Amino acid sequence: MTVDIKVIRAGQMYRYFFRETVVGDGRRPARTPLRAAQEQAGVPAGRWMGRGLAALGLAPGEEVTEAQLRNLFGERGRHPYADWIEAERLAQGASPKEAFKAGALGRRVTVTGVDFVFRPQPTIYLLWALGDEETRLVIEAAHEYAIERVLEWIEDEVAVIRYGKAASTG
Known part of the structure; x- marks a missing residue:
């Protein structure tokens, strides 16, 4: 992804x-x-x-x-x-x-x-397009799961809110 x-x-x-x-x-x-x-x-x-x-x-x-x-x-x-x-x-x-x-x-x-836009690799797009319904559903579920895990990581490790005088200094 x-x-x-x-x-x-x-x-x-x-x-x-x-x-x-x-x-x-x-x-x-x-x-x-x-x-x-x-x-x-x-x-x-x-x-x-x-x-x-x-x-x-x-x-x-x-x-x-x-x-x-x-x-x-x-x-x-x-x-x-x-x-x-x-x-x-x-x-x-x-x-x-x-x-x-x-x-x-x-x-x-x-x-x-x-803004974060999550995109599967191009080969995954191709697999989804050429696959049967079950394959598409598995790919979609895996993509959703990956998005949820990345957002959890962002919430835990990346997202920081700062305000006040300390926020203006490096």
Whole structure:
């Protein structure tokens, strides 16, 4: 497996994901719902992965919705369910400012994102294309397993979050 890594500048995540990732390499026609555009492009729906999902009320494998992407990337760090959280808080009598704050994930800081694209070796593509249904299913399962293991390794060994004065020094 090869992994393509792209660093995305802060503030560009939403546009990057909607133009280059969630609908393949094509563009989504105006006013076309995300899932419909993905189906037209032959791109599977995104799904949530990682150990921190439970803290956000998300489940591994759950489909990523357009509203969740907008909140998380378009609004720079809002909770994927920020709309629901804010509505609940407003219904409970919170002020609009308090409700908005409740939908934020930690501090609102500008961060750069990293996109990982996992690709099987070209010979695996060929084997998948020429193989029977059982072969394709085994290859797909092995690919998914490899992605999960790499993401676990990234979470354990690579992903580090730093902030404050120490973060600006090497």
